[in-house]
Amino acid sequence: MTERRRGPALEKALLDAAWAELAEHGYARFTMDAVVKRAGTSPPVLYRRWANRDELVRAAVAHTLRASRVALPDTGSLRGDVLALLRELNSGTRVRLVTVMNLRLADYHRETGTNPAELRDPLLTGRAEALDELFARAVARGEVRPERLTERLKSLPFDLLRHDILTTFAPVPDDALEEIVDTVFLPLVR
Template identity: 75%
Template sequence: MTERRRGAALEKALLDAAWEELADNGYARFTMDAVVKRAGTSPPVLYRRWSDRDALARAAIVHTLRAHVLDAPDTGSLREDVLTLMRQINDAAHVQLVTVMSGHLASHHQETGTSPGDLIDPSVTGRKEAVDVLFDRAVDRGEIRPELLTERIKSLPFDLLRHEFLTTFAPVSDHVLEEIVDTIFLPLVR
């Protein structure tokens, strides 16, 4: 007999099952019943926490993104910090995460009228704080001018990296990462 899951362990199992269901079948075929079956639980257990598949999908995405937040590198320079973080994001697991989310969740966006940004809000997933640390350190070191740091500029290198993933479905060459940082991003903040 298996041990009964409760509390945080149960919620993690439910969210992991929901993410696996999304990744395997996409939002169009994502059902509460499929998550119940995959998690090995009962419908009331799931519905007590999430009222519908949209709420569950959102919770599963946030849960998965929080699990993949990387530590902010501290190399001593903004250039190397951003490149190090981009190289970590560029690994195969992160490329798969981005492409799965984008491809499989297209039907979610059509059905709910939301944008991808609504699901992957960096302030909700913990990603914003991780990246802000890089910029705070660079300002403290005098490398960049804080008045030039808009939210769009802070996200630019990572948005361009995501664009590369979505156009190639593969990790990006180091040459491209350096080009993004050296010729596009750094000139905007110096």
């Protein structure tokens, strides 16, 4: 007899099942019943936590983004830190995550009137605090001028990486990552 899941273990199983359904079938074919079946539970268990598929999708995306957070590099330089982070984000599993987030959820955005940035909310995933720490270290080392670190510039290398991934559906060549950092990003923040 299998042990009954409760609390965080049950919630994780439900959110993992929801993400798997989204990744495999997209939002258009995403149903609460399919999540229940995949998680091996009952509808009341799911509906006690999320009233509808919009709430469940948001929770599954936030859960998946939190679970896929990368460790913050500390190479001793802003260039090294940003390149290390881009390289980690450019791995095959993360490329799949970016692709699913943008392609499989297009119907979600169309139906709910939201946009991809709303689901990638860095406040939900802890990404904002991690990047703030990375940039604070660079300021403390005197590598960048703090007044140049607007939110747009801080996200620029990651936005360019995401753009390249979505135009090729593949990891970005390393020389392109170096070009993003050396030719585009660093000159703007120094």
